[in-house]
Amino acid sequence: MGETLRLNLWQHGIFLLVLFLVLAPLSFLVLGSFSTARLPGDFSLATMGLVNYIKVYADGGMLDLLSNTIIYVAGSAALGIVMAVVLAWLVERTNMPGKIFLYAGVPTTLAMPGMLQAMAWVLLFSPRIGFVNAWMKDIFGPGAPVIDVYTLEGMIFLEGLRLVPTAFLMLVPLMRSMDPSLEEAAAVSGARPVSTLRKVTLKLLAPALVAVMIYQAMTALEVFEIPGILGLPAGIYVFSTKIYAIVRTATFMPVYGQANALAMVYVFIAIATTILYTRMIGRAERYTIVTGKGYRPRQLDLGKWRIPAFIAALLFLFFSIALPFLVFLYASFLPYLQAPSAKAFQTMTLKNYRLLAEYGEVGSALKNTFLMVVTTATATVVLSFLVSLVVVRSKFWGRKLLDQLAFVPHAIPGIVMGIAFFWVFLKLDFLPLYGTIWAISIGFTISFLSYGTRSMNAALLQIHKELEEAAYVSGAPPWRTMWRIFVPLMMPTFVGVWIWVVLHAVRIAGMPLILSEGPGNQVLAILIWNMWDEGYVPAVAAIGTLLMITLLLLTLAVRVVGFRRHAVQMVSG
Amino acid sequence: MIRIEDLHVRYQTERGEVYAVRGIDLDVKQGQFFTLLGPSGCGKTTTLRSVAGLEKPYQGEILVGDQLVLSCRRKLLVPPYKRDIGMVFQSYAIWPHMNVFENVAFPLRERKRSLPEGEIRARVRKVLSLVQLDGLEDRPAPFLSGGQQQRLALARALVKEPRVLLLDEPLSNLDAKLREETRIEMRELVKRLGITTLYVTHDQLEALTMSDVVAVMEGGRIVQQGTPLEIYSAPQNRFVASFIGLSNFLEGRVKTLGRPGAVETPSGIVQCVLPDGVAAGDEVVVVIRPEDVTLNNGAAGANENVLEGKIEAIVFMGDALECQVAVGAKQIRLKLHPSSGVTKGSSVRLKLPAASCRAVRA
Numbered sequence: 001m002g003e004t005l006r007l008n009l010w011q012h013g014i015f016l017l018v019l020f021l022v023l024a025p026l027s028f029l030v031l032g033s034f035s036t037a038r039l040p041g042d043f044s045l046a047t048m049g050l051v052n053y054i055k056v057y058a059d060g061g062m063l064d065l066l067s068n069t070i071i072y073v074a075g076s077a078a079l080g081i082v083m084a085v086v087l088a089w090l091v092e093r094t095n096m097p098g099k100i101f102l103y104a105g106v107p108t109t110l111a112m113p114g115m116l117q118a119m120a121w122v123l124l125f126s127p128r129i130g131f132v133n134a135w136m137k138d139i140f141g142p143g144a145p146v147i148d149v150y151t152l153e154g155m156i157f158l159e160g161l162r163l164v165p166t167a168f169l170m171l172v173p174l175m176r177s178m179d180p181s182l183e184e185a186a187a188v189s190g191a192r193p194v195s196t197l198r199k200v201t202l203k204l205l206a207p208a209l210v211a212v213m214i215y216q217a218m219t220a221l222e223v224f225e226i227p228g229i230l231g232l233p234a235g236i237y238v239f240s241t242k243i244y245a246i247v248r249t250a251t252f253m254p255v256y257g258q259a260n261a262l263a264m265v266y267v268f269i270a271i272a273t274t275i276l277y278t279r280m281i282g283r284a285e286r287y288t289i290v291t292g293k294g295y296r297p298r299q300l301d302l303g304k305w306r307i308p309a310f311i312a313a314l315l316f317l318f319f320s321i322a323l324p325f326l327v328f329l330y331a332s333f334l335p336y337l338q339a340p341s342a343k344a345f346q347t348m349t350l351k352n353y354r355l356l357a358e359y360g361e362v363g364s365a366l367k368n369t370f371l372m373v374v375t376t377a378t379a380t381v382v383l384s385f386l387v388s389l390v391v392v393r394s395k396f397w398g399r400k401l402l403d404q405l406a407f408v409p410h411a412i413p414g415i416v417m418g419i420a421f422f423w424v425f426l427k428l429d430f431l432p433l434y435g436t437i438w439a440i441s442i443g444f445t446i447s448f449l450s451y452g453t454r455s456m457n458a459a460l461l462q463i464h465k466e467l468e469e470a471a472y473v474s475g476a477p478p479w480r481t482m483w484r485i486f487v488p489l490m491m492p493t494f495v496g497v498w499i500w501v502v503l504h505a506v507r508i509a510g511m512p513l514i515l516s517e518g519p520g521n522q523v524l525a526i527l528i529w530n531m532w533d534e535g536y537v538p539a540v541a542a543i544g545t546l547l548m549i550t551l552l553l554l555t556l557a558v559r560v561v562g563f564r565r566h567a568v569q570m571v572s573g
Numbered sequence: 574m575i576r577i578e579d580l581h582v583r584y585q586t587e588r589g590e591v592y593a594v595r596g597i598d599l600d601v602k603q604g605q606f607f608t609l610l611g612p613s614g615c616g617k618t619t620t621l622r623s624v625a626g627l628e629k630p631y632q633g634e635i636l637v638g639d640q641l642v643l644s645c646r647r648k649l650l651v652p653p654y655k656r657d658i659g660m661v662f663q664s665y666a667i668w669p670h671m672n673v674f675e676n677v678a679f680p681l682r683e684r685k686r687s688l689p690e691g692e693i694r695a696r697v698r699k700v701l702s703l704v705q706l707d708g709l710e711d712r713p714a715p716f717l718s719g720g721q722q723q724r725l726a727l728a729r730a731l732v733k734e735p736r737v738l739l740l741d742e743p744l745s746n747l748d749a750k751l752r753e754e755t756r757i758e759m760r761e762l763v764k765r766l767g768i769t770t771l772y773v774t775h776d777q778l779e780a781l782t783m784s785d786v787v788a789v790m791e792g793g794r795i796v797q798q799g800t801p802l803e804i805y806s807a808p809q810n811r812f813v814a815s816f817i818g819l820s821n822f823l824e825g826r827v828k829t830l831g832r833p834g835a836v837e838t839p840s841g842i843v844q845c846v847l848p849d850g851v852a853a854g855d856e857v858v859v860v861i862r863p864e865d866v867t868l869n870n871g872a873a874g875a876n877e878n879v880l881e882g883k884i885e886a887i888v889f890m891g892d893a894l895e896c897q898v899a900v901g902a903k904q905i906r907l908k909l910h911p912s913s914g915v916t917k918g919s920s921v922r923l924k925l926p927a928a929s930c931r932a933v934r935a
Contacts, residue, residue: 464666466662466664466665466666467666467668469625469627469653469660469666470666470668470726470729471668471679471683472653472654473626473627473653473654473658473739474654474679474680474683474733475683475684476654476679476683477652484679485668489668489670
């Protein structure tokens with residue numbers, strides 16, 4: 001009975017910890033939105049009111065903000081999903097050559113930091129310094145048309161590109177597992193290939209497509225880096241950048257309460273999606289039972305369109321990975337920014353890389369980033385594993401609630417999470433965390449908890465219950481079973497989640513921008529952001545080039561681990 | 574060796590409470606091969622898992638050897654890792670991240686008092702040769718065939734020499750041919766070791782060929798318990814008769830008591846063995862196996878029932894002809910030798926020996 005009690009204690013411990021980590025920032029976010037004091041430090045329950053809401057939502061710019069956000073979110077989600085559907089269809093359902101490049105390349109685009117991609121496109125298409133625009137002026141004279149990336153269209157195009165890999169990864173298994181006889185039946189009934197595609201294939205995929213689209217729209221709504229780099233300089237605001245602008249504008253005193261009031265939009269979305277998600281999961285589990293049949297879908301013969309299709313697909317990879325990388329690599333060798341020309345290549349120098357080594361802030365930012373990323377990844381893995389163990393394997397009364405709690409932060413963007421934690425660390429000042437990298441670490445851990453627990457849940461479900469029970473009847477108590485059965489079987493998932501967190505924590509700028517307080521807790525993403533802001537473009541290019549190379553190598557590591565994980569799942573299933 | 578008293582188990586599911594086991598008593602003697610037999614959902618696996626400590630019953634007591642492992646009255650529930658048991662799971666539950674040796678050594682390494690490495694090695698060798706897996710020590714567990722996995726699971730269950738062996742449908746994942754061979758091998762092995770075995774299966778052939786005692790379960794209760802021969806030849810109710818082997822059923826009322834007694838059925842008066850304690854006029858069902866029904870050529874002898882009917886269908890089964898004979902509104906199945914030379918549509922007289930006709934309560 002003593003063991004039952006101990007088991008109960010640690011289950012309650014995990015539950016309370018997650019409850020606190022998720023609800024504390026959210027409560028402060030809500031409370032703060034009613035605070036009429038200007039700064040979180042002056043917050044008191046006596047000075048509460050609706051002033052912030054009136055100020056924010058009755059503002060004249062609100063209509064613009066709303067329409068910008070809707071156009072940006074809908075546009076990028078639609079663009080992203082169309083590209084993803086075409087790519088997934090090409091690799092799964094046609095005889096296009098060179099599919100292996102896409103299977104390997106499309107997921108790799110996830111490694112590219114959005115901030116750096118946006119900067120690369122600025123270097124190409126900024127009206128003032130853009131290389132392409134400079135060439136056009138050289139060729140056509142001063143009256144040449146200017147392509148401006150600091151626009152809603154620019155944001156939509158770039159965010160659309162960034163949404164492709166996730167949607168692609170979601171769609172490929174769907175296309176693969178679709179019963180080909182459904183399409184064959186249409187063909188036998190006299191439908192031509194195009195109308196089969198339209199009336200059967202796409203209709204069958206429709207529910208899944210809607211789900212992917214909602215997911216993508218949420219991602220676009222939360223992303224800060226793309227609208228931050230492309231929209232802020234031109235004064236084009238969407239929700240995430242508006243919140244940032246309220247608290248981090250140099251010209252005005254920041255008004256935290258107003259940012260909170262605006263962020264309530266995200267809190268409502270978070271709660272709504274959590275409820276929706278819980279319902280869908282309830283239903284999804286009933287469907288998963290029927291999967292597992294190995295179909296070999298019919299492949300459409302593209303005929304003379306095989307090569308053009310392949311080139312179009314490669315173009316996506318070029319725009320997503322190769323072009324930004326080449327632009328950065330080129331700029332990193334320049335003494336000062338100029339469009340590529342014979343003269344520019346002659347002046348190339350290693351000066352920027354030398355400067356990085358000498359510049360003290362780079363060293364401390366690297367150290368901070370390393371510490372922050374490693375603790376975040378480790379904490380996420382450990383916490384997610386323990387949470388999933390309770391959710392999937394125990395009969396703890398609150399396991400469903402715990403699962404939902406862990407999912408809630410998923411729909412809260414980094415900027416909002418940053419503001420919420422800003423309040424927590426300022427008001428709960430017995431925790432000496434404000435202005436440290438640990439503050440950023442804790443914030444990220446909670447943000448990634450949703451991804452971590454989803455992966456761990458899935459992996460734990462793959463481990464047959466009897467593997468665990470066999471250890472008990474062999475004489476192993478629960479903690480020995482965890483150590484000798486669960487941990488080794490879960491190791492590939494641990495490594496996979498760990499690297500995924502590293503990949504994301506190292507490049508997300510949103511939350512660190514809010515929680516950053518001087519060089520003491522400055523991380524790489526912030527250093528790049530600040531240097532870009534101050535115009536040190538070649539230096540940014542040098543750091544960015546190194547960062548891209550590191551991230552691409554890490555992604556390669558994930559893929560290797562991924563293959564191993566697949567092998568283990570095959571034998572344990 | 575295993576004693577279960579008044580065991581009750583219920584589950585909490587999405588659709589409310591499910592009573593999986595509702596009051597089971599059984600007593601497995603030292604060295605006995607005891608089988609729980611029943612259709613899926615009858616509570617047999619839940620009973621076995623309760624003995625292992627993997628379920629949390631809400632009422633009852635379980636003794637394994639002289640260790641009281643469950644007593645709901647005294648709020649005692651010994652966890653599985655403190656029970657003197659070995660268990661083979663339906664999926665075999667071979668740990669895929671360990672090789673054959675480490676899988677078998679696991680229970681020894683988890684003992685309270687640790688064993689020297691040399692003894693672990695020796696004991697694993699011994700038990701592996703017992704199940705004929707010698708030489709495969711270093712083989713990664715996933716690279717074993719189904720039959721090898723099953724034997725590995727058995728070795729792992731036996732290695733710490735538990736007093737009780739629990740087997741949860743250990744043959745259901747093998748193909749038919751292998752299952753047949755393994756049945757006999759397995760029984761011989763546990764008999765040789767003298768280990769008390771509790772075996773769960775839904776396969777009547779396994780239960781009949783392997784067991785010393787069979788308990789047939791339905792709806793969370795034991796409906797009949799006895800030797801395989803008793804269960805087969807003297808089913809005590811309609812469920813047992815229909816679940817084990819093929820049976821013909823003739824519904825009727827008791828006419829006269831005695832040995833044999835007589836039952837009035839729509840097909841005529843049938844002399845049969847009556848269950849204890851029935852009175853004239855009680856509703857009963859007369860059960861007779863197809864192989865006990867023969868064709869009658871001469872006059873009916875004493876203690877024989879003769880029914881007249883017409884052959885409706887003949888199915889050639891290889892070793893037998895299975896005939897369906899319409900007797901009044903009732904169909905009676907019988908098995909004949911392939912050379913019987915009966916034809917469809919012909920009228921026949923069926924002989925049902927009174928000793929093979931058993932009435933059970935309806």
